[in-house]
Amino acid sequence: MLSTPRLLLICLILLFSASQVQAEFWPRESRVPGGIAILEVPQRSEAPPHVYFQEERVYTARKNGSWYAWVGIPLSQKPGDTQAYWRTRDGDLALDFSVSNKEYPAQHLDVDYEYVALSDEDLARYRRELPELRGAMNHFRPVSEPLPEKVVKPLEGRYSSLFGFRRVFNGEPRNPHSGLDIAAPQGTPIQAALPGKVVAKNHYFFNGKTLVIDHGQGMTSMYCHMHEFVDLQIGDRVEAGQVIGQVGTTGRSTGPHLHWTMSLNTARVEPKLFLDSE
Ligand SMILES: [Zn+2]
Known part of the structure; x- marks a missing residue:
């Protein structure tokens, strides 16, 4: 028989390992030239959405059942409002976001x-x-x-x-x-x-x-x-x-x-x- 403290310890270890397995890498967001904008894409299906930024296809990943686009923002991007596009059967839908200025030394x-x-x-x-x-x-x-x-x-x-x-x-x-x-x-x-x-x-x-x-x-x-x-x-x-x-x-x-x-x-x-x- 396992003592109660030992059982508790095993439970804690199991809980900890379960949360470890689920953890997936996620980049940090920074909406500046040379940064990454992480935009939610309201697509419900399992298949990855098709998202484009400046004609280039964008990386998409799923988290907690929702799709997100990881938009790489080029260093040459002018600060201000911009958009990526989500391609749907009914046409392209804009995913608006704003890029802040960043002065690199x-x-x-x-x-x-x-x-x-x-x-x-x-x-x-x-x-x-x-x-x-x-x-x-x-x-x-x-x-x-x-x-x-x-x-x-x-x-x-x-x-x-x-x-x-x-x-x-x-x-x-x-x-x-x-x-x-x-x-x-x-x-x-x-x-x-x-x-x-x-x-x-x-x-x-x-x-x-x-x-x-x-x-x-x-x-x-x-x-x-x-x-x-x-x-x-x-x-x-x-x-x-x-x-x-x-x-x-x-x-x-x-x-x-x-x-x-x-x-x-x-x-x-x-x-x-x-x-x-x-
Ligand atoms: Zn270098």
Whole structure:
């Protein structure tokens, strides 16, 4: 026979594990350029709703019986009222929301001249590589990967450059920083943030040794400047937390770090919104 305190303890453990199993990752909302708007979609059926933002299909997920669209807001979005569209049999219905202003700080960097003023050869290489990278990042695969309990931070380290920084290279304004830089010693293992499928693996001019993972429904992640790849090929499945490479400084990089990008509906968004507490 079990004593009453012991029985109580077992009940508590069971209750705790049940709530653990049900917990699913959910990003934090931030309706700013580079953030995520989470919009309820009043669709009752089990099938995922079709939602579009700026012509791009949007990630949808279910919570407590309701459907929600996770709209990635591009850094280039003008603050103010906007809308996503829910495609129904009776036509498109607007899902209105408002984007607040966010001033990202400027970051001045001195980088090697060869990475700012490209030679004809390097420029040709960059232009060749761009469609491959964009194609992988912006791809929509209508499959819903089961959401894990939490997103795995790819590695621990100091944030050496934040998402959204307006970059100024050798005094010249450039595109804003579309990812989060985490500095760590060369060789530090990098883990996949979420489960998915490898859709790009290459040594690119700017991004260095890079892996792109497709998490389904237009959610992708990219890991750049790696020192070494691990034995993963395009098409391979990865689990959240699986080691996918090592920190390095390949490509346009000023020291060993991981550049981690998260993308929703082709919009690069703040990776910290996917982490529990940041
Ligand atoms: Zn970076």
